[in-house]
Amino acid sequence: MTLADQPPAAALLFQTLLAHGPLTRAEIGRRTGLSPGAVTKVATPLLTDGWISELGRSTERTQGRPATLMTVRGERARFVGVKITGDELIGALTDLTARPLATARAVLGSRDVGTVVLAVARLVDQLNAEAAPHAPGALHGIGVTISGDVDGHTGTVQYSPFLNWRRVPLAQLVQKATDLPTVIENDVRALTVAEQWFGVGVGLSSFALVTVGAGIGCGISIGGRVVSGAHGVSGEVGHLPVGGTDRVCTCGNTGCVEAVASTQAITEQARRATGDPTLTMDGAVRLAHTGNADVRAVFARAGHALGLALASVANLIGPERIIISGEGVATYDLYEDQIRTTFAARAFGAAADCDLVVRPLPFEEWARGGAAVAAQHVFAPAK
Amino acid sequence: MTLADQPPAAALLFQTLLAHGPLTRAEIGRRTGLSPGAVTKVATPLLTDGWISELGRSTERTQGRPATLMTVRGERARFVGVKITGDELIGALTDLTARPLATARAVLGSRDVGTVVLAVARLVDQLNAEAAPHAPGALHGIGVTISGDVDGHTGTVQYSPFLNWRRVPLAQLVQKATDLPTVIENDVRALTVAEQWFGVGVGLSSFALVTVGAGIGCGISIGGRVVSGAHGVSGEVGHLPVGGTDRVCTCGNTGCVEAVASTQAITEQARRATGDPTLTMDGAVRLAHTGNADVRAVFARAGHALGLALASVANLIGPERIIISGEGVATYDLYEDQIRTTFAARAFGAAADCDLVVRPLPFEEWARGGAAVAAQHVFAPAK
Incomplete structure (x- = not known):
């Protein structure tokens, strides 16, 4: 099962938990407009498949019993974000909530597309090897970010002035080199995605x-x-x-x-x-x-x-x-x-x-933005 | 029953029909992501209460039978939109799809709030009397629009330079004078609402x-x-x-x-x-x-x-x-x-x-924008 296969109400519940959790079922109902029955119906497969879990007890009581809190299981999925600059790559391996588990940088000797793609693949391998002992699990996907005119829908860098790239099908190239689902995004928009879901933009x-x-x-x-x-x-x-x-x-x-x-x-x-x-x-x-x-x-x-x-x-x-x-x-x-x-x-x-x-945000935070974009494709897929 | 009492899926179905209808049930399913069962479940009360209807036959066939087209019943609800300028009122009475049934103007002798509110109430009465013989039915609500800083949530005109109004609780005043649910909006935003749902913005x-x-x-x-x-x-x-x-x-x-x-x-x-x-x-x-x-x-x-x-x-x-x-x-x-x-x-x-x-849009179109805002409060209520 993947999150993307779930009905829209499941995505809504999951996104609500991501932004505001942990929450009780009653609070999820209030925030999403879902009935108690609907909350149970959409939560069950997510619980079974480990995307969310029940934890602790809230002080809120339902019919005399303490209410259970539900929360997103960040460790359920892992992503790598890579920011490409003219001189170097900055990478971050994160969990589903864009929490960094490992970061690394790699100097770029050349701006040649093939060279950069290979360097991205190596950085992904390196990050995965570093993070694996502490947080074993397969990578779900990669998000690569770069400044310039980036078409996330087709996965093409239309124009990147700092790299002097035009019409580079970057998502496809990185996907081929890593054998992992890859999305790309403009670097500032990716940082905005990270701030929206996991930073100072939450709830605004x-x-x-x-x-x-x-x-x-x-x-x-x-x-x-x-x-x-x-x-x-x-x-x-x-x-x-x-x-x-x-x-x-x-x-x-x-x-x-x-x-x-x-x-x-x-x-x-x-x-x-x-x-x-x-x-x-x-x-x-x-x-x-x-x-x-x-x-x-x-x-x-x-x-x-x-x-x-x-x-x-x-x-x-x-x-x-x-x-x-x-x-x-x-x-x-x-x-x-x-x-x-x-x-x-x-x-x-x-x-x-x-x-x-x-808000000072070092390039590792920008790399985390790429991971957030990759994660967003899982929990909030575009129509 | 009102549309606002219906579940989110009903609003989605209704809005889809409004923007893209008439549509077959299969096409509604494709566009909304609702299952055939869910389409039937949410459409039934809307059909029963006259918000939508089945009409004609599409050339598309479902299991050998011609598919039924569903459409919004514009005549199900009526609204009045009024644009206030420094010199006059421009009013339009429309159906649910912002189709104008009658329009009228009234010169303003004064910019005094009480005088303007009474003039709005009179214009609403006049439009209702004009339209009633052709399209009998009760008015659902009023949308008043005005240039300046307008807070639609609280119903307050914070500042309108052309009328020199500050902090006028206009929605409440018009509602009291007409005994009809009243919303207010900045006039350009209201025109944008009309273009979005019913004009050249549809589908963009x-x-x-x-x-x-x-x-x-x-x-x-x-x-x-x-x-x-x-x-x-x-x-x-x-x-x-x-x-x-x-x-x-x-x-x-x-x-x-x-x-x-x-x-x-x-x-x-x-x-x-x-x-x-x-x-x-x-x-x-x-x-x-x-x-x-x-x-x-x-x-x-x-x-x-x-x-x-x-x-x-x-x-x-x-x-x-x-x-x-x-x-x-x-x-x-x-x-x-x-x-x-x-x-x-x-x-x-x-x-x-x-x-x-x-796109030249006479002030009657701006008045229609007010009606569109009032209608939107019925079919797409803000959370």
């Missing part, structure tokens, strides 16, 4: 996750679903046209948030401001921290552009919370004031009530 | 409806739900910061789309361009049509700002289609080129594949 009606670093991305979750875009594009905050006309973006336009606030853009502007063509991002951060006004102005401009981008997200979709993450949050102190001031000024009416939260 | 995975006129608004539908925003604000494209720094918006910021492309903003800019302080919007349109380069530049700038706004919507949520409507589409020829050119340049990657469609 909507949220956005904005990542700041080499690129500027955004995942959007509304009503428990991550928005994927009818044509595979969504959350492209990096290319919102808010940054003036003097800087040209990698996409060819001027004024994109990324042209002002990406790591590369900040470094370039700091070089120009100081007249030092060898200045690095780390150097720019040091100069800003020692009070260099010109370099501080570069960070302030980046913060202003990011504040406009966050306000645009808030004005359009009105999320309950915006999570700010990515490598860029390491230097968040240099533009936080500007982000918050601009956001407060530009968020329209009650959209300003949206909660802004900074 | 996602779409946005952008309205251009006195204000610039946007409704967003994703996965069959209109996005309402966690804090009641969503679709505020009018305040995206894309328009430069020289024009101050009614919201106090510079660069908002509305500060460049609303009817008022275009009129003001055309007055400045021509040096004629008495120029009207109609006058500006005539000058542009006769080739006045300065006034044409004003419309081109508006078109550029609108193109940036549409590209921002496409980049963030990746809708299948964007529908452009509102009073402003009457002058669409004056900025269409600029909208399409800017959109094509700024939509990121495959987001440019989003379909741009112009």
